[in-house]
Amino acid sequence: MSAYALMAVDLVAISVLVFAVYLPRHHRRDLVVAYLGVNVGVLAVAAVLGQSTVGAGLGLGLFGVLSIIRLRSTELSQHEVAYYFAALALGLIAGLDAAPAGLSIGLMALVVVVLALADTRRLLSRYRQQTLVVDRAITDETALVAYVEGLLGARVDHLDVQRLDLVNDTTVVAVRYESSARGRAADQVPFELPATEGAQR
Known part of the structure; x- marks a missing residue:
């Protein structure tokens, strides 16, 4: 699978996560924009790092620093933090393209499904x-x-x-x-x- 196809899968995954799972349950428009922006931004930077001589470890370290700054800038609940890191993970998996295509798609689907199941009122209600x-x-x-x-x-x-x-x-x-x-x-x-x-x- 080409890198462009994997990016398309990422866009589908983040759209399902945000518009089908998060927004109907929590109704925060500002975080919808944040999750989409974080995912696409990480996807773009990870894709560039994957094709350059800069090590992926350095890129992941930069993402960690940016995540700390972002999470300290406003008060987020624990479930919102989970969605935030899920958006990061989806972008990294698709952008770095370090695993076989089937495994990458399976991991992205796993992230979406786990959050969809865990973030429900029926669980430990x-x-x-x-x-x-x-x-x-x-x-x-x-x-x-x-x-x-x-x-x-x-x-x-x-x-x-x-x-x-x-x-x-x-x-x-x-x-x-x-x-x-x-x-x-x-x-x-x-x-x-x-x-x-x-x-x-």
Whole structure:
């Protein structure tokens, strides 16, 4: 297979990844442009490096530096980082053309399929995470966990206190929890703290 044909396969793969997998699920137009630009840019540079006397290792090192700069320039969630590196990988596989054509196409298809399957709400849908602002300052971790479980109607797996504000009587927590199938009833009363735990209203 010629290099041009492999580039065409890459364009098909990144189009499927972005327009059929990412965009319908996450609806971020700015990252669609970023993923397409990164993929085509890496594809072009990798193709040039593959035909020049510059070592592929140097090219990969440059991509690593650029990736660090790009990822530090804005806040990305972990699944968005995964799509970002998938776009990089597709461009590198097609641009360097270091493997047999069949293997390269198989690897590109594998990247797209794995992300399509992994980034679905059906996979581990009960496990969630949120950052909550609790309307009282709670210094006791056991009481805080019980109170958050009452608010969420779910079992808390991990709770990390990010800020405890005794002046404004609030607590900011990052919570990882497992939601129940029935959810929280509308009339469910949350865990009540002892009188000494909360500040006076």
